[in-house]
Structure formats: C-alpha cells, structure tokens
Amino acid sequence: MCGIIAVYHTEAASFPSADRLCSLLRTSLNSIEHRGPDASGVxxxxxxxxxxxxxxxSIIDLETGNQPLSDEDDLIHCVVAGEIYEYAQIRAELEAKGSVFKTKSDSELVVQLYKHHGLNLLPSLRGEFAFVLYDSKRRLLFAARDRFGIKPLYYTVSDERILIGSEIKAFLPLGWKAQWDIDSIVHNGDFSDDRTVFKGVRMLMAGHFLLFRPTGYIKIQPYWDLSYRAMNVPHPSATVEQMIETVRKHIFRAIELRLRSDVPIGMYLSGGINSSAIAGMALKLLKEKDPNAKLATFTLAFPHAGSHDEGPIANRTSAFIGAETHMVHVTEADLVGVFERAVWHAEQPIFTFHAAGxxxxxxxxxxxxxxxxxxxxGADEFFGGYAWFPLDYLRGPDPAGRALGLNLPSDAERQEILTQIQLAAVPQLSLSRNSYTDAVLGRQMLGGISTHRAYIAAGFAGAEVYTSAVLAVAGELDGTLAIADGIDARVRESAVHGEWHPLDVASYVTAKTILLQVILNNFGERVEMANSVEGRPPFLDHHLVEYINMLPPSVKVRPVQGDSPGVWSFTDKWILRQAVKPYITEEVFLRKKLSYNAPPMRRQEGDTNPVPLQAHLKARITRAKVQALGFFNWEHIEGLLKAYLETPEFPEHGGLDPTAQMLLYVLSFVVIQERFEVPTWIN
Structure with missing residues (x-):
C-alpha cells in the first residue's frame, strides 16, 4: 500500500544540495514508516x-517492486501508493507496444501508461491509488488520486516549493510549520471541501489530478466523477432479475480482483450485510480455485454493549461461510487508550470511537x-443503505422504477409519508434534532434534500463553541450551506432542476462527505495503515458503482406496501440483498441497517465512579489546554465537561453521549496542537 512524499522547488527557490535533500526525504519518510515498513527509497x-x-x-512483487520507479531511459520517475488491478492484461498490451518493464509490480504501469498516453493514463487505472510522477524532459510534476479517495494525498506550497505526501506529518521534517486554518475549522472545511485544519494544506480531492511546473504554476482538474441517470429517463430494457444478476457479477469481479496478493488476505466482518456479503462471496471464489481454501475474518466485539454488540451475529456468519474466526474483545478503556493515537494518524478532529476501534x-x-x-x-452510500435516505427517496417520483412494474407509492402517499418521517426521531443520526425549516438556502441549493442537514445535526460544532473573535473573522456559521457550497456546480444544477432523483443527490453528497472525509479517512485507511495493513473495499470498484448509479432509485430503497391503504415500509439496499442472498445467512439478509458504533461503557445505576472516557476527558480538557488553541470558548466547553462528568447520557442506539462527542472533538484539537506544535491562533 505504501506512503509517498515529493518536493519540487520553483525557479525562485534556493535548492539544497542533493545529499541534503536525500537526508530530508529520508527523515520525512521516517515519519510515515508505518505506511511501509518493508523498504524505502528516494x-x-x-x-x-x-x-x-x-x-x-510489500504486497505485489515482493522481490523487485521497490520504489521510486523509473522508465528504461531514466527520464520518467514515479512513486505510487495503493493497488492497481487488471495490471497483467494492461502490462501485456503495453509490452506489445514496446514498453520495457523493470519490475513485476502493478505500480510500474503508471510509468509506462504515462509514456504512451500522457495525462490520459488515468482512465486505464482500476483500483485504489495515489501517485506522484516527474517528467524530466517536460519538467512537469503530475500527481493523482483514485476515483473515491481511498488513498490520501495532500499538498501545500511552502518556501517556494510544493510538498506532496500521503500524510501531512511527512511535511514537518521538510521545514513546513503548521498553523490553524480558522475558516476551515469553523466551516468544517475538512468535511465539506478540500481544506484541512492547517492553513495552506489541501487534500487532492478524489478523482482529481494536479500539475505543477517550476514557474510555480498549479493546475488541479477532475478526471472522473460520480454520475446518475436523469430522473425521467427510463432504464434500458433490463428486467429487475437481470439487474440483480448484473450487480452480482460486478461484485464478484470486484472481489476477485482484490483477492490478488502475494501475501495472505483477511476480511473485516461485522454483523451487517455489506461485510458479510464480501466474506461469503470471497470464500466462494477462493474455494473454486482450492476446495480447502480458508478465509480469516476479524471482528470487533463489545461484550459490555448488550444488544449493540455485533460480535455474536458476526460469529454466526463466519461459521455459516466456514471462515476462520477471530474475535477481538474491546472495552471502553481500550478505546480511550488509543483515541489520541487515532487522531494523530487521522490528522483531523474525531468525535466518535470508530477510529479507535x-x-x-x-x-x-x-x-x-x-x-x-x-x-x-461503500455499499451504504450507493445502494441506499442509510436510515435517513428514505426521506430523500420520497422527495421525487421514480418513473424508471414504475416502468419496471414496481408497486410504488402515489405522489400523494409519498408526500404524506415524507411528512410523517420528518416528524419522527431517527436516533442513529439525531434527526430528532434536525430541522426542516432552517438552513433554507443550503437545502435549496441541493434540490431540497435533508441528508446534508442531518449530517450537521449529528454532532458538528455550533457557533457557541467558538469565541466571538473567531466568529468575527470567519463569519456566520452554516454547516449545511458549507456542504452545499463544496458540491460541484454540475451536481447542484442537476439537483435544483430535478434532473437527478433526490436519492441520487443524497448519495452523491454522502460520498463526497461522510464516505470520503470520515469513513475512508479517519476510521478507514489512515488507522489501518497506522498498523501497516492495507484495506481493499470491493464495493468501491468504479465499474460496480457506475452500474449501480444508473439503476432506478426504487430498487435501492424499495417500498413495500402494508396491509392498510397508504401504509408503506422501505427495504434498504434491496437489490444488494437480492444479489448476495445465496452467500449470507437469512438472519443477515433480513436484518435492517444499524449505524455502526463502538459503544461506550454504561455506568451502573448508583455508581458515581467515572467511566474511562469521563476520567480521560477530565484530565486532558483543561482551561490551559483549551485556551492555548485560541479559538474555543472555554466557558462553554467547561459547561459541557461539567455536564458530561455529572450527568452523562447513554443513548438507546448505543452511541456516545452527544456532549461526549463534542468533548472528543475538542480533545482532538488539543492532540493535533501538541503533536504538530501548532501555535495558538491569534486574531
């Protein structure tokens, strides 16, 4: 999977000596050695x-795949992180055209594809990747990130040079000094757009590439994006059964490609359908090649969490498919003990235990x-798996679904059901705290959907958390509007004019926020690579997603009519359930989607001793540390801390007390300041 760093000076810069630059690069690589402990090179x-x-x-080509890579003329140089699939076929095609490969590594495809296609190489790459390539003849630096942003890539311009790396911490040994980006912090730039909490440091967005020339010229451009069928355009003449079979074939192909490795492969397994399907189908593929094949599954179990512990159902699933089961039992003390390390690796604020788990x-x-x-x-975002998606599904008709002969609610029924759902509480996302009358502009900009409003209601900091001096600089805080601002203008136009179904708009927004910035970053790739483990998500194969996105919304969120007139229920991920049914238990097939939680410990009635999280927050969140940040309102934070220490809540859905979430958010900044030596923000 690997980690990369690049430095390119402008013509106006003073260059170090080659020896000095090599030394700086090696020191930088030491800071991200966890990403690649097997070898290094500059x-x-x-x-x-x-x-x-x-x-x-080392995962593919263990013997000769070290980097940096170069072409046979030593004119093209490249560093690549991630995995590129179907490389054997592409390699054979390139060799037939005269390409000479130095290794058997999939990464070397980037070098040879560039020689044949230039910037047009990107459509040929299937997988999760980030790379930086230098063309010495053109003096051009070319960097790119995979379509979904599975692999991270950051850049900043500092001291007349551009720095590009897998992690921001790799910039520190190169002389970069961290400063707070107060506007990004207040307006959730690390969630809503391409900013980070650090001034001048940007993430290269998913599906984008970057060009840099020694004059200092930077160009950033998308090469791929999610797209959906126009709402009033019927689906091609495929039956529902054919759609199910095509989805199944795409999933099998995505898994098959990701089983390619020169080292053993395991499987994360929770109690949900997504990981259960991948595990069952992967083992089927393995056994087709070797009847004695085994697949090791790894599950987090929370014995103290009662019905919120997914360990037992995951154990039954593992037994059903015949996997080798590994159950990792975790306590709140364990989660608290690694939380700050998770923040250091995620390099952004965290307000749950997910990353720690x-x-x-x-x-x-x-x-x-x-x-x-x-x-x-990736399955929930594109197959319609979140509990709040039915709200936006109901906001528009589905002519393509009706053309398939599906029994769907009438327009009047949709409006009535929508009204009732909006008044109900969905505790997993705190929709009970959501509003359907505020954030008017932010919702209108995306066609009236409420998905992004719900994300802001779920736990993002409000204006009361910040000092008046901060708000005077950053302006009015509107998280829903910030998300809408960060969405591509093409998508906003499609949403406003009803070209895309509201469910598809919600799916797009979720992919660009929750999936990209949270799931794939702070409790995905970053904490996996902290332990030198490569995660491969088959549901984020772009061929699979492109097919799913063209399907009618009603085969994703499937309405089911009840016994009484006007009564409907909704089956999330309906077509996924049908496609994977032969490879999962009936229990998992019928199970409703539950929000994943790393549950806190519940204090026994009458027990006044602090639980581990209370004790840790009390020790770490102090007046001195909060005021050293320079932007939080200590009086408000102190009130939150007092409330959590004296009267903690234990929500029925098994998640954290909302007050504890906000305190973890504050603690994250304390950790980031300490580890990155960020000075106090001063107006």
Missing part, C-alpha cells in the same frame, strides 16, 4: 530541484501476520 534530480520518496508495504482491530490483524483485508465500505 530519488533526487542532480540539481536537487526535485525529490521523491517512498516507503513500501478500527485502530485496535487493524493492530490485531497485523499481529496475526496479515497485511491485506477486504472490507465492506
């Missing part, structure tokens, strides 16, 4: 205007000798 130009560095986690799980995977795991991320 390349510099003779004049030291450019340097590339790479740390390697994945950090513990991936550590266990690593300790068992596994470098690669398959996971279920």
């Amino acid at each position: 390349f510099t130009t003779p004049d030291a205007c450019l340097g590339l560095g790479h740390v390697r986690l 994945k950090l513990i799980l991936s550590q266990f995977v690593h300790n068992k000798g596994y470098k690669v795991v398959l996971s279920g991320e």
